[in-house]
Amino acid sequence: MKKYTLDLVGCDHAKEYFISALNGGYLSHAYIIEGASGSGRHTLIKELLKAMACESDNAPCGECGCCVRLEAGVCVDVHVIKAAEGKTELTVDLIRGIYDSVGLMPADIPFKAYIIEDGDKMNRSAQNAFLKLFEEPPENVYFFIITTDAQALLPTIRSRALIIRTERLDREQMKAVLDKKGIPDNKKREDAIALSNGCAGEAMRIYEDGADAVKLRDAADKLIKALLSPGLDKLSFINVHQKNIKKTDELCKVYALLQTALRDVITVKLGATEQTVYFTNYEDAEEYSLHISDSAVIKTNDVISELLSISDVPLNPTLAITEFASRVWDAHLI
Numbered sequence: 001m002k003k004y005t006l007d008l009v010g011c012d013h014a015k016e017y018f019i020s021a022l023n024g025g026y027l028s029h030a031y032i033i034e035g036a037s038g039s040g041r042h043t044l045i046k047e048l049l050k051a052m053a054c055e056s057d058n059a060p061c062g063e064c065g066c067c068v069r070l071e072a073g074v075c076v077d078v079h080v081i082k083a084a085e086g087k088t089e090l091t092v093d094l095i096r097g098i099y100d101s102v103g104l105m106p107a108d109i110p111f112k113a114y115i116i117e118d119g120d121k122m123n124r125s126a127q128n129a130f131l132k133l134f135e136e137p138p139e140n141v142y143f144f145i146i147t148t149d150a151q152a153l154l155p156t157i158r159s160r161a162l163i164i165r166t167e168r169l170d171r172e173q174m175k176a177v178l179d180k181k182g183i184p185d186n187k188k189r190e191d192a193i194a195l196s197n198g199c200a201g202e203a204m205r206i207y208e209d210g211a212d213a214v215k216l217r218d219a220a221d222k223l224i225k226a227l228l229s230p231g232l233d234k235l236s237f238i239n240v241h242q243k244n245i246k247k248t249d250e251l252c253k254v255y256a257l258l259q260t261a262l263r264d265v266i267t268v269k270l271g272a273t274e275q276t277v278y279f280t281n282y283e284d285a286e287e288y289s290l291h292i293s294d295s296a297v298i299k300t301n302d303v304i305s306e307l308l309s310i311s312d313v314p315l316n317p318t319l320a321i322t323e324f325a326s327r328v329w330d331a332h333l334i
């Protein structure tokens, strides 16, 4: 009998579900893969498709024609649907294009797969056109909608697909992924991990182009130190910002880092795991956790989410820096 495995680090729930669905023969024809950008959504789909298509008894073998083509991303039966260059919306025409090929027999592997990138960018008529495919799914066709937010999809789409979530990885899991990708263990990699918010794909991107990574991490370190050191006041906290951050986009990146650090602090407080993402040592996170109350760390984290959600609006850097600093300072005192 065929035996299935999925070679994935982390994403335990998704992995467990797909392995039992493969072994039990109850895969659904439609999945919504929800998770942060870089959190392994594409890797999950790729590994799953390999397992589904593989000709070996121990699937995926990584060596048969199906595995090799899927790994290399050159399988003609896998169709990736995404917004046109420079466009933010997935239009109804793109979805209608699926109708042209969906009924044709697969050529490379035993089925066809359609991957909808940024599925939440399908406009309403595109989603409605898509719905028709869902309602009468052709045989041997699988749909994967990739999204950061399944709630942005129509309820009718959500109710006809299974939602599978990818999860953030902890430091050790990230190291395992980056080891697998052959990325050497050095300071640059450490910074990329800290900046990645638990998303391995993001860590890879930062590692590859990350000249700024060190600078941003350094700024975030200084903010955390200032925020969680006893005896500092609001004005000094704002000063630390002004000294280390000059532009709004830098501010947002540093705040995203600060949020990762706060999540570590929450983890420590809950005693949930001995793994941190931002802090290289668990002890450092533990030390900081002593200087902030449980409710303050949650409140500060919420305020940062709020601030980051308005950061798409063009902001005057000086004003933004002062506003962010001031609101975060107040939140952390609760």
Ligand SMILES: [Zn+2]
Binding pocket: 053, 054, 055, 056, 059, 060, 061, 062, 063, 064, 065, 066, 067, 068
């Ligand atoms: Zn194979």
